[in-house]
Amino acid sequence: MALDAAELKRLKQKARQIREEIVKITYTCGGAHIGGALSQTDLMVALYYKFMNIDPKKPELANRDRFILSKGHGGVGHAVVLGDLGYFDKETLKEFNKTGSPFGMHLDCLKVPGVDASTGSLGHGFSIAIGMAIGARLQGKKWRTYVMLGDGELQAGPVWESAMAAPHFKVTNMTTIVDRNMLCIDGSTEEIMALEPLKAKWEAFGWKVIELDGHDFNEICDGIELANASKDQPAVIIAKTVKGKGVDFMECDKKWHYAGLDDVTMNKALESLKKGAK
Numbered sequence: 515m516a517l518d519a520a521e522l523k524r525l526k527q528k529a530r531q532i533r534e535e536i537v538k539i540t541y542t543c544g545g546a547h548i549g550g551a552l553s554q555t556d557l558m559v560a561l562y563y564k565f566m567n568i569d570p571k572k573p574e575l576a577n578r579d580r581f582i583l584s585k586g587h588g589g590v591g592h593a594v595v596l597g598d599l600g601y602f603d604k605e606t607l608k609e610f611n612k613t614g615s616p617f618g619m620h621l622d623c624l625k626v627p628g629v630d631a632s633t634g635s636l637g638h639g640f641s642i643a644i645g646m647a648i649g650a651r652l653q654g655k656k657w658r659t660y661v662m663l664g665d666g667e668l669q670a671g672p673v674w675e676s677a678m679a680a681p682h683f684k685v686t687n688m689t690t691i692v693d694r695n696m697l698c699i700d701g702s703t704e705e706i707m708a709l710e711p712l713k714a715k716w717e718a719f720g721w722k723v724i725e726l727d728g729h730d731f732n733e734i735c736d737g738i739e740l741a742n743a744s745k746d747q748p749a750v751i752i753a754k755t756v757k758g759k760g761v762d763f764m765e766c767d768k769k770w771h772y773a774g775l776d777d778v779t780m781n782k783a784l785e786s787l788k789k790g791a792k
């Protein structure tokens with residue numbers, strides 16, 4: 515169902531603000547995985563500001579929904595969201611990835627409130643999420659697990675072991691999202707190790723597959739609702755996204771997978787985000 519105009523505006527504005535903060539932190543910390551952080555933003559905003567049952571003042575709340583960023587290098591974007599929600603003092607993000615700071619490039623669940631699993635070694639967050647979801651079911655708990663994978667991450671073998679396990683164990687209290695921005699660390703996923711036909715692969719493993727535009731909040735919200743309602747098979751959302759989304763000179767360019775910003779590029783990036791805002 516289409517979001518009402520006020521809700522759509524709220525989510526879009528939040529996403530723009532999160533992207534601006536990602537740009538600013540990438541500048542202050544000297545370099546970060548900015549391309550993938552920008553591609554995942556709308557999906558994360560929908561989850562954290564609309565769907566997830568969480569209380570930032572009680573990060574350990576037993577019945578909270580869980581979120582695992584299996585593409586842990588997007589931690590800069592996750593940290594911005596958590597700081598904005600009030601899990602910790604946002605000002606501390608100025609120290610992101612600096613010596614002595616709680617924030618490493620990949621977030622540590624023992625140091626950063628709101629992080630449900632330490633990730634960064636690609637291919638592992640997915641199996642952690644499945645274990646959490648099975649654990650919740652065994653304990654009769656109603657909370658849900660959300661997990662986000664990068665498409666380049668799908669080139670890692672353990673992903674497919676997990677993809678095989680979830681339908682076998684009917685893990686339907688978990689929603690999986692793939693940030694399908696078509697780029698991995700050093701080029702196109704299709705040139706480096708092809709994933710297509712991706713939908714057919716997930717289906718063959720027993721998943722319900724929902725394909726959508728990962729920058730369209732109406733599609734994202736409908737897709738998450740559909741995935742959450744799937745009771746016979748686990749659901750995966752393949753969200754078509756743009757690496758570097760919102761910053762014109764970064765979009766679809768592998769060079770911005772990991773990069774630093776100087777005064778000129780930061781201002782250009784902020785200007786581009788401002789221009790693109792509707």
Ligand SMILES: Cc1ncc(C[n+]2csc(CCOP(=O)(O)OP(=O)(O)O)c2C)c(N)n1
Pocket residue numbers: 547549550551553585587634635636637663664665666667668670693695697698699757771
């Ligand atoms: C096991 C493992 N191998 C290699 C890396 C290095 N690495 C960091 S990001 C990345 C590419 C990931 O691509 P993708 O999942 O598509 O991320 P996105 O484009 O969304 O940033 C790689 C290979 C890693 N973090 N973990």
